[in-house]
Amino acid sequence: EVQLVESGGGLVRPGGSLRLSCAASGFTFSSSSMNWVRQAPGKGLEWVSSISSSGRYIYYADSVMGRFTVSRDNAKNSLYLQMNSLRAEDTAVYSCAKSLSAAADWFDSWGQGTLVTVSS
């Protein structure tokens, strides 16, 4: 069974930093592209970032480009999101999601998410 467990969320002041982690199990992590998706309280889904299985290809939403950095450690079956220069509008539940296949990054398994609150 695929399991994705996020951690690292919390309360941070505007301009601060956080590093989110996603621990994966139940599938071949090193063969799977991975993604971060966020959902602000009471709002819809917003794609944040994607990283290929090797980490060679990385994509970001314009809203986080230059502030967030996605990475992975295939030896540890872990995905990360380094978030710098945080803003109030980054407040959301951040979820990691596994891609359906190498050729199709549909989000077929999701974690429950970790809440990031940016507030003074």
Next chain:
Amino acid sequence: EIVLTQSPATLSLSPGERATLSCRASQSVGSYLAWYQQKPGQAPRLLIYDASNRATGIPARFSGSGSGTDFTLTISSLEPEDFAVYYCQQRSNWPRTFGQGTKVEVK
């Protein structure tokens, strides 16, 4: 950026009725469209990908159709567990984008 517009925002139906949800893209996405279901407090669940392919374990009452810019998710006969919010998403272009969601509520 490809904008996905879902309609209606809210659909009020009774169990057993047919639900028809629409997703319109601002430019062609070919068949690169998916549908997700999200219930309160839960992670989204992939229902349909590539416009018309049901994901693993998804009941046959869920079906997707369309290509280009106009897509439809149909739930043939609503079960109590189907009342939720539904999102469409495209993977034709970066950035990946979602629609704003359609809430299917009990009438």
